[in-house]
Every structure is written in structure tokens, then in C-alpha cells.
Amino acid sequence: MKRFISILTVLFVVAGLQAQGLSLTGYARNYTGVLLNGDNEFSIIQNTFNLNVEQSKDKVAFKVNPYMYQYSNQDLEIGLREAYLDIFFESVDLRIGKQQIIWGKADGVFITDIVSPKDLTEFLLRDFDEIRMGVTSLKADYYMGDNTFELVWIPRFTATMFPPEGSIWRPAMPAFPVQPVIDHSREDVQASLENSEAFAKYSALTEYIDFELMAGYAWDDDPTMHVVKQMDMSNPQHPVLTGITVFPEHHRLTIGGGSFSTTLGPFVVRGEGAYYQGKYFNTTDPMVKEAVVEKDYLHYLLGLDYTLLDWHLSGQFIQQAILDYDEAIDNDEYSNMATFLATKDFLNETLNVSFFMYYDINNEASLIRPKLTYDLADGFSVLLGANIFTGTEGMFGQFDDNDMVYTQLKYSF
């Protein structure tokens, strides 16, 4: 109750400050989803309040973006998605504080877009601004005509946020012969100068092509699962597996890559690629310590956007290739994926129909997301959608039982 009163107090104070020229924008939303697995269970009943408080004065500005998720069966979740200060100079901008930093030209795929970690509490189903977590960082941009040089320093590493125990979106653990024990003692990356992350980007937007070149010295946002087996060696001829401990652990990654986007007649052609050095993959090779091997890999994409009969169409092909591959590695040497989007507006843009699909080619599995959005009034929309998972394995197939239909009512102000 005290917490609720303090939130209300903050809201009243903020509302009072509006008179002082603060810009208050945001939305209130109700999101209700039902699983289609036969029991008609609710997959989500969520009420959201998202507020953007902003002000700018000549060369300085700030933004604070508090949000609240209220669930029928969980504690109120409150946070700050962003909270930063801007300083604008003649050809340099500085942004200091918690911020979302988005790079690359890919849609819905993360290749060079690795600065802000992901909130996968609800897998990839949330809106992209909700999947992106703000990170406390210093960002400096230097502008020269249509060229931009960007440096980002993140003092403290933030990992991907995974769904809590018991969530239907919790990724499946690999099958072990005995029930493993998860030991988180190696998971934290100590906050120190040596452990900070740094990224650099050069980008240009020109009449012929837009491109970005980037490099990063980062931590792998997703922990590697180090597997330690306990063996009973009383009979050396026949050792018996007595237990397994899994240690999630983050490793350093060095990344170099780039992306481009250009028009080719009626098409927009997009590409993005990155070389990752220092990634750890799980292996079934019994001789390998802790069942992990370090391998570099390439991740790249080619995309095409086109408009046909007022339908905006977009397709992407994505491949991840592990270099110096070893057959014992759990992942495939080449992981292939495709995405497809079709969207069209009707009734003077009051009705939008959209269809988005991720297709995991290796596992013949997909996530299909049809949506119908209708604007009842300016800033008030009703969304009817479905998330359909097909296949049985892989990133999407593992959620085959989580097909759902949902509605979202959203009031933007």
C-alpha cells in the first residue's frame, strides 16, 4: 500500500510539474491473452502505464521513462526504462544515463544491435521498445555533415533478462541424464573498470546508401552453461554419474561488423553482418572441460523491402555460421532463419493488418504473428492478434504449446 501511495505521490508531483513546461507523454494499456492449448488458460493479464517525462532548454535536455506492469497474479513491476541527460554542442551530442541504444538495419534480429540487452521475460513478443533494456552509459556522437562517429561506454554490464522460473516462456534446458543443479556463483560480472563495455560506430546517411561500421568489446549478454559432472569413481572401470552442476557464466566477446541500406529501383535492400570472437558453445565431447568450447562465428542478414498493391512487404534471410566447426557442438554449423512481414493500412489508416513470421529453417519451426489494429479515435487503438508457434524444436518450436490469441487496448497521450 505504501508503495502504491508513493507512486501516486510521484504522479501528482509530475503532473504538477507539467505546468512548468515539462512534456508528459505515454500510454495506458490493457493486454489480455489466452492460450490455445485446450484449457483456455490466460497467458497474460497485464495493465501497463508508461510515462515519458521530457524537457529541453536550448543546449540541454532530459528524459525519464518510468513504467509499471500490473498483473493479476504477480507483484507490481516498476522500473525506469530510460533516465538520461542530453548536452548538445555544435557538432557533438552527449547522452549520459540509462538509455536504449539501437544499431543496425535488421528488423527483429540482433546482429550488430547488441549494445542494449534484451528483456525476454515474454520471449520476443513484447513491443521492441519493451524488449530493449536501457543501460546506464555514456554516449558521445560527433557529427560531420551526414557522417556520425559514436562512442558508447557502459561501466556496468547488464545481462539478458530471462523469464522467471515457472514462466511459460522459460527456455527449455537441455536434457541431462540426472537432474542438474544450477549454481549462479559464477554468473555475476563484477562491476569494475576492467569489466566495462565499449562500443564504437561510424555511420553515414547519403543519397546513395546508408551504412554503419561498428566494433565492440563487450560481454556475451547470454550466459554460457558450463556443465560440471560429479562422478563416482569407486570403480574406475565403470564410473557412475552422480550429479551435474550447471554454472551459467558470461564471457567476453569482441565484435566487428556493419550494415547497409539502399534503394534499388522500387526495392530497399538491407544487409548486416558481424564477426563474433570469443563465443562459447556447448559440446557433447566428453573430453572437453565443462562441456564448452570457444569458437568464433559469423552472423549476417540480407533483407528486401517492397511495396505491392499498397502492401508493404519485407523479407530477410539470416545465417549464423560457426567457424572451425566441431561436430560435437550442440548448435548446427549453419543456422538459417528467415523473416517475412506484410502490412497494409485500410480506411484512411484507421485499420492496419499485419502478418509477421520468423521461420527457423534448420528446425522447420516458426512464430507467426497476425495482427489487426483499429484506431477507435486518435491515439486510442484496439489490437487483436495471435502468436502461433509451429514445429517442436529450436528457438520457436520449444514453445509449440504456447499458441495464443490476445487483445491490447491502448490509449496514447
Next chain:
Amino acid sequence: MKYKISMFLLIMIFAVSAFAQEKITGLQVMEKVYNRDTGNDMEANLTMTLVNSRGEKRIREIKQFLRDFGKVEKKIMFFIKPADVRNTSFMNWSYDDENKDDDQWIYLPALKKVKRISSDSKSDYFMGSDFTYDDLGDRKPADDIHKILREEKLNGEDCYVIESTPKDEEYMYSKTITWVIKDKWIGLKKEFYDEDGDFLKTLNIEKYDKIKGFWIILKTKMVNKQKNHQTVMELSNVKINVGIPKNKFTERMMKRGLK
């Protein structure tokens, strides 16, 4: 003798000028409209009021900046209303070279990304209004064949009435008819006919004014008869030749918005 020569010259001058007046072609008229000088740069607030068949209104508000860089004209628009599109921005670079398509980008605040988009779909309607991107002045005169149908007065103004038919038979309009004010080169009224040749919509200029010596259209109304839907577009706070900086038309400003 001198008198005869003077008379002859006078007659010639009249004949030449009359001939010259006769000679103006439909294409020349439309080029004069397209190239009408509106200053080197302009900033303005744009309000669009969309009214559907039930009389329900929706309002779109935009702040726009435009600057002529010689061979390229750059435009940037910041969306203010409705709330769900606030901070979206759109940039267009339009080239004098008729063989070069416009470059266009959109910044979507939810994605925090500037996306290059194809300028090929100029038949798309702008923000749900009754105006396509072409209707907003993007269509180049050379894309159509123009014919002067007649000259007549409209709202007290002497006008050329021009029929324009697209060179591309697949284009969304089979023809348009434009009333162009002779001395101001403003398209005062325009009728649009759909692909089947049926009457589709009418554009009327409801207000124009001279600002800093340039004729600027301030209020227009497009009425779509087939959909029974209309859009009123109004410019306010118009500022001409204020020296908008070059860097206004960059990715930096698209992302920063109106800060």
C-alpha cells in the same frame, strides 16, 4: 516612311507577343506551377483535419522544415499529433535530376531507428489523409502529358484549365484537370479521375497569401467524393527565408526531434 516602319514594328510586336501568349503549352504552365519560387527555405506548422463520412474528425499536426540546396530540395517533418505517432519524423531529399528518385527516411521512436524507405509508392496516402505524396507536390510535370483545355475565370481569377494524363497507364489517376491562376502560377482547383475514368476527388485552394514576396498556399481542402471523406490542410506560423541551418536535414535531427 518612318511612320510606316513604326507601324510595321508595332504590328510585329503585337503579333509576336500574341503569338508568344498563344504558344505557352500545358507543360510550361505546369512547370511554372511546379517551379514557383517559394523562397530558399521555409518552416511552418501543418495541421490536417480528416473528416469521415460520419462527420468524425481526426487531427494530425506536423512541424515541417524545407530548404532548397540548388540541385536538391530537402524536407523534414516532425509529427506532433496524434499522440501515438509523436516524435516520428520523415525526411525527403528531392533532386532536380528527373531521372533520380527521391530519397526518403522515416524515424520511428519505438524502434529508435532511422529507416530508409522507397519513394516509389508516391500513390500512398499521406497519414491517412486524402492527399497522396504526389498530390502534395512531389509529382514532376514530365510524368504527365498536359493539354490546355481552355481559359476561364474561377473565383475572380483568370485561369488556364489544364488536362494532365499520366504517361504511365498504370498510374492511380487516369487524368487530372487543374485550374492554374495565370499571373500567380497557383493551382487553384484540381479534379482527379480514378483509373476507370470516374470522378474521384476535388482539391480546392481556400487561402493563399504573399509572404516575403512569395505566393504561399495556406489552406487547401481535398474532398473525396467516392469515399465521402475529406481533408483540410492548413499551414500556420509560416516563416520564409529564415536561414534554416544545413544540419536540420540530417539523421541527427530526425532522432533528436523538436528539442
